[in-house]
Amino acid sequence: MLLSDFVGNIKVKNELNKGMKHQNLPHAIILEGDVGTGKKTLANIIAEYAVCSSKETKPCGQCSGCLKAQKHIHPDIFMADGNHSGELSIDSIRYIRSSAYIKANEAPNKVFILLNCEKMLVPAQNAFLKILEEPPENVMFLLTVSSAAALLQTIRSRTRILSLFPVSFDEAVKELQKRFPDKLSQEIHQAAYVGGGNIGSAIQQLENGGKEAMKLAQEIYAAIPLSKEYQLLILTNQLSQSRAFAVSVTDCLVEIASEAVKASVGAETNLEQAKDAAKRIPRSRLFKIQAKAQEARNVLNSNVNMNFFCTWLCAALKS
Numbered sequence: 001m002l003l004s005d006f007v008g009n010i011k012v013k014n015e016l017n018k019g020m021k022h023q024n025l026p027h028a029i030i031l032e033g034d035v036g037t038g039k040k041t042l043a044n045i046i047a048e049y050a051v052c053s054s055k056e057t058k059p060c061g062q063c064s065g066c067l068k069a070q071k072h073i074h075p076d077i078f079m080a081d082g083n084h085s086g087e088l089s090i091d092s093i094r095y096i097r098s099s100a101y102i103k104a105n106e107a108p109n110k111v112f113i114l115l116n117c118e119k120m121l122v123p124a125q126n127a128f129l130k131i132l133e134e135p136p137e138n139v140m141f142l143l144t145v146s147s148a149a150a151l152l153q154t155i156r157s158r159t160r161i162l163s164l165f166p167v168s169f170d171e172a173v174k175e176l177q178k179r180f181p182d183k184l185s186q187e188i189h190q191a192a193y194v195g196g197g198n199i200g201s202a203i204q205q206l207e208n209g210g211k212e213a214m215k216l217a218q219e220i221y222a223a224i225p226l227s228k229e230y231q232l233l234i235l236t237n238q239l240s241q242s243r244a245f246a247v248s249v250t251d252c253l254v255e256i257a258s259e260a261v262k263a264s265v266g267a268e269t270n271l272e273q274a275k276d277a278a279k280r281i282p283r284s285r286l287f288k289i290q291a292k293a294q295e296a297r298n299v300l301n302s303n304v305n306m307n308f309f310c311t312w313l314c315a316a317l318k319s
């Protein structure tokens with residue numbers, strides 16, 4: 001993937017472009033931003049640049065270094081993820097340190113990509129700082145983190161911090177159309193909208209949001225007539241994982257309620273979940289649930305606190 005294919009974030013791209021052109025990118029870069037803003041994707045693009053052997057524009061996307069980087073099999077690109085147990089522990093950082101001083105196998109540079117560095121504890125950060133204090137030659141460190149503030153000031157002062165932000169609605173739509181050419185325009189627009197400019201979140205919504213959301217909505221309907229508040233709360237709390245997911249689930253709640261109301265008066269519906277809800281819940285209650293689910297959907301358009309929203313939804317569905 002080329003830097004120009006990376007969506008949005010013009011300021012960051014301009015800075016990287018300039019550095020790549022003059023071959024003077026900083027040896028340590030922190031990419032900060034929310035989950036889904038493209039930190040790992042961008043780290044991979046920079047890594048490809050660092051191992052590209054082209055004498056002209058880098059990354060060329062065609063040399064053996066670039067091709068191996070794209071397939072994630074380059075021997076000079078090392079990746080560790082804070083979300084995987086022990087990968088950013090003090091021992092792992094010490095290993096990185098010793099390996100960083102050994103010359104690259106085949107590329108002009110060696111690259112260490114450290115993901116989710118908010119999981120790196122202070123002793124490990126201090127060990128990493130030692131590498132930055134005496135940086136080995138021809139080595140590049142790319143760190144991703146939700147907020148650079150999670151890292152020691154002494155690390156931040158020795159690195160270039162680049163902040164990634166959500167993209168515009170139009171940029172998101174364009175990117176999603178490129179990645180999902182078979183999806184309906186309506187689905188793409190909906191995902192771009194609920195993703196709020198977060199491409200990762202919109203992709204998740206398009207890939208599996210629908211199915212998972214319907215499953216959870218069905219479980220919520222099964223729990224409503226049982227009047228077990230705790231069970232319902234556990235289910236509604238699952239909506240807090242992301243706003244996009246909460247929107248999908250709430251859409252399903254509205255859809256099931258309106259179809260269940262139809263089914264309760266003997267009208268045809270193809271939605272199995274609605275037929276099931278109509279059997280378990282009295283019609284008068286279904287009307288109330290439909291109104292509350294619609295209200296919940298509207299609330300999600302505002303900047304509501306998600307934990308508060310989940311508790312409120314549980315109380316609204318129960319009453």
Ligand SMILES: [Zn+2]
Binds near residue numbers: 053058062066
């Ligand atoms: Zn290349």
